Amino acid sequence: MSDMKLVVVGAAGRMGRTLVRAIAATPGVVLHAAIERQGSPALGEDAGVLAGLPALGVPVRDDALAAIVDAEGILDFTTPASTLAYAELAAQARIVHVIGTTGCSETDETAIDAAARHAVVVKSGNMSVGVNLLAGLVRRAARALGPEFDIEILEMHHRAKVDAPSGTALLLGEAAAAGRNVALADASVRVRDGHTGPRVEGTIGFATLRGGSVVGDHEVIFAGPAERITLAHHAEDRSLFAAGAVRAALWGRGRAAGRYDMDDVLGLAD
Ligand SMILES: NC(=O)C1=CN([C@@H]2O[C@H](COP(=O)(O)OP(=O)(O)OC[C@H]3O[C@@H](n4cnc5c(N)ncnc54)[C@H](OP(=O)(O)O)[C@@H]3O)[C@@H](O)[C@H]2O)C=CC1
Ligand SMILES: O=C(O)C1=N[C@H](C(=O)O)C[C@H](O)C1
Secondary structure (H helix, E strand, O other): OOOEEEEEEOOOOHHHHHHHHHHHHOOOEEEEEEEOOOOOOOOOOEHHHHOOOOOOOOEEEOOHHHHOOOOOEEEEOOOHHHHHHHHHHHHHHOOEEEEOOOOOOHHHHHHHHHHOOOOEEEEOOOOOHHHHHHHHHHHHHHHHOOOOOEEEEEEEEOOOOOOOOOHHHHHHHHHHHHHOOOOHHHHEEOOOOOOOOOOOOOOEEEEEEEOOOOOEEEEEEEEOOOOEEEEEEEEOOOHHHHHHHHHHHHHHOOOOOEEEOHHHHHOOOO
């Protein structure tokens, strides 16, 4: 079988550059095009050189429609607005759309669901094997531990991150809520400030830290009456997210249109 032709959107970003390196290092895939927004200073630069590699002969461009002609998959770690635009293009082209973008609203998710009627969409707040394994453990712990255990989710990311709580924190919150058979939207407490009153039983709390160059730290704390269990993941390098995204694209090749997540890709769905 020929190499899968992948397009990286946001190719000059932190994840975009990491994705270009991951594609270059993975057999069975090839960088077909690299896209940035109109007006980006990266336009015209070689995507390989931008990523710290020898030149790949793939210049960064902004003509999305032409760039995805003949492509088989789009790797998209950008912004919700950009991701919605590429969801439509992936649906028109009936190709694989791997979405790592976080901070999407409910309305955005509905539009992505619609696109997944025609495209193979793999979307996850975290593409690493470790975090998706951790989510399964969180679900089991939340199911096993009674309501006397309070669940709090703590995350820390680099100073440039623009959304909160992180996609991973929300993914872990969904896992905890599923373990407790509740809807996260009904149970979550995302902000505390001022005179909050005592903690409401059954809630799932979120706390956000931002600073420096932290790639991504997450802790799920089960705080009981006389003991505390902490399940944690520390991402040390963005390459683990990029490797997951490339794996997701290869998994999606030739699959029926639909919306999938990393549990599907990794065979972790129970
Ligand atoms: N699911 C996962 O495993 C992971 C998800 N993420 C998520 O990925 C996203 C990106 O993160 P990160 O790489 O750190 O962010 P960056 O800001 O470094 O990169 C985003 C890139 O997308 C570009 N971009 C914005 N709009 C468009 C557009 N319309 N067309 C083409 N390119 C566009 C930006 O350009 P410009 O700067 O010029 O606007 C920028 O180069 C975030 O939502 C983050 O949370 C990150 C890591 C792992
Ligand atoms: O913005 C980031 O950097 C990251 N975003 C994802 C998230 O929101 O959880 C994944 C990872 O933690 C890095």
